[in-house]
Amino acid sequence: MSRRLSVSKQPSLLSGSGSGSGSGxxxxxxxxxxxxxxxxYRQRSPAPAPSLVRRDQLYHKRRLVAIALCLxxxxxxxALRPRRxxxxxxxxxxxxxxxxxxxxxxxxxxxxxxGSCHTWYPHGDDDESQHGVVDLxxxxxxxxxxxxxxxxxxxxxxxxxDTTWVPIGPGETDCLVHHCRDMVDMDLKxxxxxLASQIRHIAQNEPQRELIVPYTGQAQxxxxxxxLVTQFSVNRLDTFARVIESWKGPxxxxxxxxxxxxxxxxxxxxxxxxxxxxxxxxxxxIVKPDYTSPEHLKYPINHLRNLAVRLATSSHIFVxxxxxxxxxxxxxxxxxxxxxxxxxxxxLVVPCFGLREGHTEMPQDRVALDGLLKHGxxxxxxxxxxxxxxxATTMATRSAFYEVxxxxxxxxxxxxxxxxxxxxxxxxxxxGDKQSxxxxxxxxxxxxxxxxxxxxxxxxxAKMVWPGGGFNASQKAVTHWNYFEHFxxxxxxxxxxxxxxxxxxxxxxxxxxxxxxRDVTSIAL
Numbered sequence: 001m002s003r004r005l006s007v008s009k010q011p012s013l014l015s016g017s018g019s020g021s022g023s024g025x026x027x028x029x030x031x032x033x034x035x036x037x038x039x040x041y042r043q044r045s046p047a048p049a050p051s052l053v054r055r056d057q058l059y060h061k062r063r064l065v066a067i068a069l070c071l072x073x074x075x076x077x078x079a080l081r082p083r084r085x086x087x088x089x090x091x092x093x094x095x096x097x098x099x100x101x102x103x104x105x106x107x108x109x110x111x112x113x114x115g116s117c118h119t120w121y122p123h124g125d126d127d128e129s130q131h132g133v134v135d136l137x138x139x140x141x142x143x144x145x146x147x148x149x150x151x152x153x154x155x156x157x158x159x160x161x162d163t164t165w166v167p168i169g170p171g172e173t174d175c176l177v178h179h180c181r182d183m184v185d186m187d188l189k190x191x192x193x194x195l196a197s198q199i200r201h202i203a204q205n206e207p208q209r210e211l212i213v214p215y216t217g218q219a220q221x222x223x224x225x226x227x228l229v230t231q232f233s234v235n236r237l238d239t240f241a242r243v244i245e246s247w248k249g250p251x252x253x254x255x256x257x258x259x260x261x262x263x264x265x266x267x268x269x270x271x272x273x274x275x276x277x278x279x280x281x282x283x284x285x286i287v288k289p290d291y292t293s294p295e296h297l298k299y300p301i302n303h304l305r306n307l308a309v310r311l312a313t314s315s316h317i318f319v320x321x322x323x324x325x326x327x328x329x330x331x332x333x334x335x336x337x338x339x340x341x342x343x344x345x346x347x348l349v350v351p352c353f354g355l356r357e358g359h360t361e362m363p364q365d366r367v368a369l370d371g372l373l374k375h376g377x378x379x380x381x382x383x384x385x386x387x388x389x390x391x392a393t394t395m396a397t398r399s400a401f402y403e404v405x406x407x408x409x410x411x412x413x414x415x416x417x418x419x420x421x422x423x424x425x426x427x428x429x430x431x432g433d434k435q436s437x438x439x440x441x442x443x444x445x446x447x448x449x450x451x452x453x454x455x456x457x458x459x460x461x462a463k464m465v466w467p468g469g470g471f472n473a474s475q476k477a478v479t480h481w482n483y484f485e486h487f488x489x490x491x492x493x494x495x496x497x498x499x500x501x502x503x504x505x506x507x508x509x510x511x512x513x514x515x516x517x518r519d520v521t522s523i524a525l
Contacts, residue, residue, distance in 0.1 A: 088421050088444040089494045095303065095425055101285065101310040105216050106151035106190050108168075112144045113181075122154060122190040131186050145183045148173045152213055153195045159185035170198060192284070193276055196267040199288055203263040211288040214311060219281035221250035225314035226334050226415060229253070231304035232322035234262045237269050240322050241278055249331045252283040252311035253322075254304035260291050283311040301433050302423035309422060315339070318415045324352060324456040328364040333454050334415060338401070345504070347441050348401065348415040349450045354381045355459045366453055378457070401449040405505035406442040411435045413456060414448070424487065432483030443495040445504045 111117040118139040120131055136142040143161060149172045150156050156168040161182040168180065175181040195215055202209055221227060228247050231254040232240060244251060257263055266286070270276050285307045289296035309317055316339055320326070330350075338348055353369065355362070356377050363369040363378070372378035411434040421440050427433040441448075491499045 088440075091424055091440075091494075092490065093426060094422070095306070097306055097310045097422070100212055101214055101307055103214070103216060103311070103313065106154040108151070108154055108156050108186075108188050109149045110139075110141050110145055110186075111147040111149075112140050113146045114140075116140050117147075120186075120188050122188045131188060133185055136183065136186070141183070143182050143184060145175045145181050148175060148180065152198060152211075153215060154188060154190045155194045157187045157189075158183045191270075191276055192279055193267070193270040195286065196263070196270050199257070199286060200263040200267050203257075203260050203288060203291065207260060207291040208293075209288075210290050211286070212307065213286045213288075215284045215286070217251075217279075217281045217283045219250055221312075221314040223315055224335075224339060225249060226316040226318055226331070226339060227252050227312035227314045227418070228326070228331075229305070229308045229312060229317050229319045230322045231256065231301065231308055233258050233299070234265045234269070236322045237266075237275075237279075241275070243322075243325055244278055244282060246328065247326060247331055249335065250283070250312065250314055251281070252285075252308045252317075254285045254287060254308040254311075256299060256304055257286065257288045258296065258299070263288070283308075283313075285311055298428040300425070300428050301430070302427045302437075303425040306422045306425055309418065312418050315418060316342070316415055317418045317420075318350070318413070320350075320413050320456055321458075324413075324458045325362060327366075327369075327455050327457070330454045330456070334451075338415065338451055338454075341401070342415070342417075343447075344417055345444070345446045346416075347412070347420075347438075347446045347448050349404070349412045349448050350414060351450065351452065351455045352381050352413055353378050353455055353457045355457055357459065362457065366455070369455060369457070381458070401451045403506060404448050404450055405502040406438065406448060406500075407502075408439075408500045409435050410438050412438055412448065416441075420446075427483075427487075432487060436483060436487050439491060439499065442503055443491060443499050447504045447506070 105121055107119050107121050109117055109119045116139070118141065120135075123131075133142065145158075148156065148158070148168050150168055150170050152170040154170065158166045158168055158180050160166060160180070161184050166180055173180065175183075192215060195213060199211060199213065202211065227250040228243070229252050230240070233256050237255070240253070255266070257266060270279070287300075287304065287307065305319055309319065316334075318326075318334070334348075342348055353373075355372070356379070363372055369378060413434075421437070421444060423433065423437045424440075427436060488499075
């Protein structure tokens with residue numbers, strides 16, 4: 001800024017001014033004004049010595065290196081630090097599945113008049129022999145039967161001494177009363193048609209009676225194996241038959257008989273040629289509700305999932321909905337490649353896609369699926385909160401699997417160990433049933449890894465009409481167990497207010513939270 005010089009006039013020391021004063025003395029006042037303001041100039045600092053400049057530069061470089069080294073060590077030891085141990089806190093008001101589901105095969109126990117008893121089991125479909133006279137004689141039962149006890153699902157045909165055959169149904173039969181003491185031969189069988197016939201009989205005579213009846217299939221699973229688990233109502237039996245034909249591993253399902261007429265449909269279905277044989281290798285649990293109560297119209301979706309999970313005897317399970325079909329390579333790839341890489345707290349997420357109506361051919365592998373995706377014939381199901389986090393990266397990923405972080409309201413399908421936490425049985429119909437389970441796993445410290453080389457896919461079809469109104473009705477019901485109003489409060493009480501934040505997602509993951517390109521505000525929803 002330029003400075004303006006201030007100018008002032010000095011007063012005369014004598015009266016008057018100028019040289020013509022009366023005193024004759026010369027005037028001390030100048031003829032022209034003069035500057036009285038002091039000029040200030042900033043003195044330039046001397047240039048630093050080159051040695052000092054080099055020293056400062058070296059100091060800054062060392063400081064940056066030290067900061068980078070500290071950051072690297074922090075991330076390195078953070079990666080090596082043991083993860084928070086998995087702590088699963090059980091939910092409240094859940095059924096005791098240990099008592100609801102048993103893996104024992106149905107049997108018949110016969111006792112003689114002196115109280116000596118023996119238990120028989122059904123013979124296989126390829127064994128047409130009866131248990132015979134020799135067996136009865138060996139156990140002291142021949143022509144001396146006092147009591148017969150037959151499990152539900154079994155049917156016993158007893159031959160009397162006069163050659164007549166008498167059917168013995170489930171429950172206890174006093175042969176001293178019902179004239180079956182003089183038994184000389186018997187045949188014990190068990191299949192799904194027999195089971196369906198017995199359920200139909202109860203529906204007719206005891207509509208209020210609730211039944212949970214397990215059926216053990218003929219196929220045996222290896223210990224290191226993955227069981228396909230699902231649930232559906234009786235009208236999906238024919239649709240799911242295609243999945244049974246393509247899935248070569250063990251299968252466990254739960255079938256819900258919504259209405260009394262469903263017991264007729266179940267019996268008629270297994271009366272068809274080939275259907276009995278197809279489902280013979282499947283572990284199945286059939287659920288008949290109390291038909292006199294309006295509650296039977298509320299489809300117990302998570303309760304059914306839990307029942308089917310408890311039927312699995314393999315090390316791992318894959319729970320999916322019945323309208324999906326696994327890719328052709330799913331079972332072999334999962335069993336041979338993925339299972340050996342999984343830890344007890346890994347949830348291996350499987351991408352899910354939809355196929356436009358009118359396209360009948362199912363893609364057999366990822367290459368075929370990629371072609372359908374490019375042409376718009378196939379699409380990602382619910383690309384928002386439901387399944388968007390699963391496919392956050394490019395579909396070209398070719399690693400065995402990649403990691404994604406948990407997000408609120410996510411509804412993934414995944415492979416888990418069979419001893420993983422069960423689903424919240426209080427959810428019925430639609431809404432919150434799967435996302436509540438994903439939140440449980442996140443709270444318990446599970447990591448979510450996506451396998452891009454396998455997938456499940458469903459074809460577009462008319463939406464299923466849910467009993468009781470489905471999602472909308474269930475969310476508006478005052479007494480219905482609700483995700484936000486009830487479940488979330490319990491989870492925050494069990495695990496803390498931060499239960500929705502990703503707890504086990506690795507900060508050094510190949511595909512981490514940031515690469516998901518998701519709106520992180522959804523976690524707080």
